[in-house]
Amino acid sequence: MTYKISRRAFLQASGTAILAAGTSAGVLAEEQKRTAPVIAGNTLVPAPLPKAKGPRVVVVGGGWSGLTVAKYLKKFDKDLDVVLIDRNALFVSCPMSNLWLADQINMDFLTHSFLDAARNNGYIFFNATVVDLDRESRKLYTEQGYIDYEYLVLAPGIDYDYQRIGVEDIEAEYYIRNNYPGGFVNASEYLTLKNKLENFRGGTFLLTVPAGNYRCTAAPYERACMAAAIFKRNGVKGKVLLLDHNAEIKIKKDGFQNAFEQLYPDIIQYEPSVDIQSINLDSREVESEFDSYTFDDASIYAPVRASRLIEHMGLVDPQSLQKEAHIDPFMNHLVGDEHVYVTGDARSQPFSKSGHTANSEGKFIAEVIAAHRKGERLEWRSPQTMCFSGVKIDPLEAMNIITYYKYDKERKTFGFDRVHLVDVWSVKSGQAGLAWAEGMFKDMFYT
Amino acid sequence: MNYRRWLGFLHVILGIFFLVVTTFSHADEITIELRFQPNLENGKLVYEICASCHLPDGWGDKDGTYPQLAGQHQNVLIKQILEIRSGERDNPLMYPFVQERTLGNYQDLADVVAYIATLPMTPEHNKGPWPNFTKEYEKGKKIYKKNCVSCHGKTGEGNNKQYYPRLQGQHYAYVLRQARMVQKGLRKVDPAMLAVVKNLSREDLELVINYVSYLPVPDKDLAPFKDQ
Numbered sequence: 001m002t003y004k005i006s007r008r009a010f011l012q013a014s015g016t017a018i019l020a021a022g023t024s025a026g027v028l029a030e031e032q033k034r035t036a037p038v039i040a041g042n043t044l045v046p047a048p049l050p051k052a053k054g055p056r057v058v059v060v061g062g063g064w065s066g067l068t069v070a071k072y073l074k075k076f077d078k079d080l081d082v083v084l085i086d087r088n089a090l091f092v093s094c095p096m097s098n099l100w101l102a103d104q105i106n107m108d109f110l111t112h113s114f115l116d117a118a119r120n121n122g123y124i125f126f127n128a129t130v131v132d133l134d135r136e137s138r139k140l141y142t143e144q145g146y147i148d149y150e151y152l153v154l155a156p157g158i159d160y161d162y163q164r165i166g167v168e169d170i171e172a173e174y175y176i177r178n179n180y181p182g183g184f185v186n187a188s189e190y191l192t193l194k195n196k197l198e199n200f201r202g203g204t205f206l207l208t209v210p211a212g213n214y215r216c217t218a219a220p221y222e223r224a225c226m227a228a229a230i231f232k233r234n235g236v237k238g239k240v241l242l243l244d245h246n247a248e249i250k251i252k253k254d255g256f257q258n259a260f261e262q263l264y265p266d267i268i269q270y271e272p273s274v275d276i277q278s279i280n281l282d283s284r285e286v287e288s289e290f291d292s293y294t295f296d297d298a299s300i301y302a303p304v305r306a307s308r309l310i311e312h313m314g315l316v317d318p319q320s321l322q323k324e325a326h327i328d329p330f331m332n333h334l335v336g337d338e339h340v341y342v343t344g345d346a347r348s349q350p351f352s353k354s355g356h357t358a359n360s361e362g363k364f365i366a367e368v369i370a371a372h373r374k375g376e377r378l379e380w381r382s383p384q385t386m387c388f389s390g391v392k393i394d395p396l397e398a399m400n401i402i403t404y405y406k407y408d409k410e411r412k413t414f415g416f417d418r419v420h421l422v423d424v425w426s427v428k429s430g431q432a433g434l435a436w437a438e439g440m441f442k443d444m445f446y447t
Numbered sequence: 448m449n450y451r452r453w454l455g456f457l458h459v460i461l462g463i464f465f466l467v468v469t470t471f472s473h474a475d476e477i478t479i480e481l482r483f484q485p486n487l488e489n490g491k492l493v494y495e496i497c498a499s500c501h502l503p504d505g506w507g508d509k510d511g512t513y514p515q516l517a518g519q520h521q522n523v524l525i526k527q528i529l530e531i532r533s534g535e536r537d538n539p540l541m542y543p544f545v546q547e548r549t550l551g552n553y554q555d556l557a558d559v560v561a562y563i564a565t566l567p568m569t570p571e572h573n574k575g576p577w578p579n580f581t582k583e584y585e586k587g588k589k590i591y592k593k594n595c596v597s598c599h600g601k602t603g604e605g606n607n608k609q610y611y612p613r614l615q616g617q618h619y620a621y622v623l624r625q626a627r628m629v630q631k632g633l634r635k636v637d638p639a640m641l642a643v644v645k646n647l648s649r650e651d652l653e654l655v656i657n658y659v660s661y662l663p664v665p666d667k668d669l670a671p672f673k674d675q
Contacts, residue, residue: 388543431548
């Protein structure tokens with residue numbers, strides 16, 4: 001298909017440009033005065049997208065969940081017209097980024113193109129920011145216009161919740177976000193953290209494990225190992241201080257315990273049950289109920305909450321401490337609306353907030369939506385979680401765990417089911433972790 | 448077929464297909480056969496990576512999450528491993544563990560399947576809801592006789608040479624899940640198999656797989672019952 005622009009239209013367009021360039025500042029100000037108050041102006045036009053070729057499903061968020069849902073919607077029902085929206089123009093994976101910190105893989109390994117994903121899997125990628133939702137008229141608003149949907153899948157991921165570690169005012173929150181980024185949400189955070197670890201010249205490097213169901217259960221412990229390995233490799237006399245809100249290591253406990261003690265005995269200081277009450281930014285001190293800890297540099301992993309988009313759209317489950325969406329715990333649709341689904345880390349079920357979980361859940365939810373369109377219902381299927389944790393570098397050695405989930409009717413929540421744990425590290429498991437990620441990227445972007 | 452006896456002197460034959468596409472012409476498919484003398488000791492070491500899910504005895508999980516490997520034909524195992532390795536068969540859980548860098552090269556592959564073949568099968572695999580003498584069992588039997596016998600055999604013994612899986616002793620929930628995936632187009636299979644499964648209703652598929660789960664496993668292939 002080719003697009004043509006007529007000569008006349010071209011002249012008109014360039015004429016306007018010349019005219020604009022030649023106008024006086026006074027006219028421009030007048031122009032702005034006229035248009036500025038219409039803040040929603042851009043959003044009230046149809047988004048610049050091809051016409052829907054079938055029932056349109058819009059997926060918000062091109063992370064592990066959204067990418068999988070988009071791909072598998074097309075697989076289960078090729079008549080669907082699928083649009084994946086992300087505010088970022090480039091995908092940078094959070095899973096595996098710990099290994100990149102310690103140079104076990106390069107940035108290319110983590111970085112992938114949304115265009116490839118869309119082209120290879122037959123859907124539309126739209127690089128835009130979602131601003132609002134009108135469920136009555138089934139319209140999703142982006143900063144570039146609205147999109148009419150038949151089904152909507154929200155996979156916007158997480159944000160940090162600094163208030164839960166005693167950071168109340170916005171000045172302090174901004175300072176921490178910028179100077180001690182958690183490194184679990186966006187690529188700039190990963191890069192800053194890598195620079196910090198690489199350039200660390202000694203002293204105490206603080207890492208924290210938050211309360212609640214945070215993203216990637218094993219990652220803060222793995223990261224402590226990677227940071228320690230970097231200091232060891234660089235010959236830096238540095239200490240990794242790992243302050244854990246939890247009473248003990250949350251996953252692969254014996255394995256990580258052994259790694260801390262056997263591999264990094266003089267480097268990692270692990271402190272469980274540290275409930276951070278406040279952070280003094282001037283003296284670089286963290287206060288818990290009983291103790292205080294000083295640090296020279298840090299990456300502070302605050303507790304997580306669902307993306308603010310969920311709250312902004314009014315979809316928060318009032319029971320959810322992490323402001324996650326109010327959804328059916330089996331089929332992931334909003335309670336009372338089977339045309340809007342929430343998947344990935346913004347979901348309210350206590351599943352592990354991890355890449356593999358999002359991928360396996362995404363396949364199921366795509367199937368649920370395809371079935372709903374045909375008036376069919378599926379039986380619930382547990383997501384899978386598979387998680388590799390590197391503890392040693394050059395060569396990389398890792399541990400791994402595979403688990404499913406089971407619904408506990410009495411407690412009305414989910415627990416682990418069919419857990420297969422390998423908490424002894426090995427080179428083979430390290431290689432399996434790399435192969436796992438390659439397989440996942442292949443699934444989401446290339447085949 | 449005396450499956451165990453020829454084990455010791457077995458040569459595992461691998462069919463590797465190369466599809467070479469050049470700019471100028473489609474080259475024909477080339478089949479290369481490689482022969483390996485299996486080493487059971489190494490096979491046992493390689494099997495460690497499998498054991499974390501399929502368990503050390505190769506019995507898998509009764510709820511069907513992981514299939515029983517014990518007793519399965521070697522060619523069938525090799526075919527599945529290679530198809531999962533290449534991504535031809537979509538299995539994200541197993542994919543990382545069957546790559547060359549994790550499971551090993553073709554020799555290791557031959558070794559591990561030869562080792563698996565030495566494992567006796569579970570005496571109590573997972574079975575369907577309808578035992579012998581029920582109406583459903585009989586219905587399933589009829590469907591099996593009509594559609595499945597020609598490849599999988601009268602007693603579900605399969606065929607190593609033809610890569611037809613042995614069905615006896617496999618967990619009901621596992622076979623049902625796989626068959627449903629085939630029905631939905633999520634697992635690629637031989638066209639003949641696809642045609643059969645596609646033509647069966649959801650209910651008939653359940654009935655036939657129920658029957659399959661009651662196909663008796665020869666005593667000589669079974670491990671003794673464990674004392675609880």
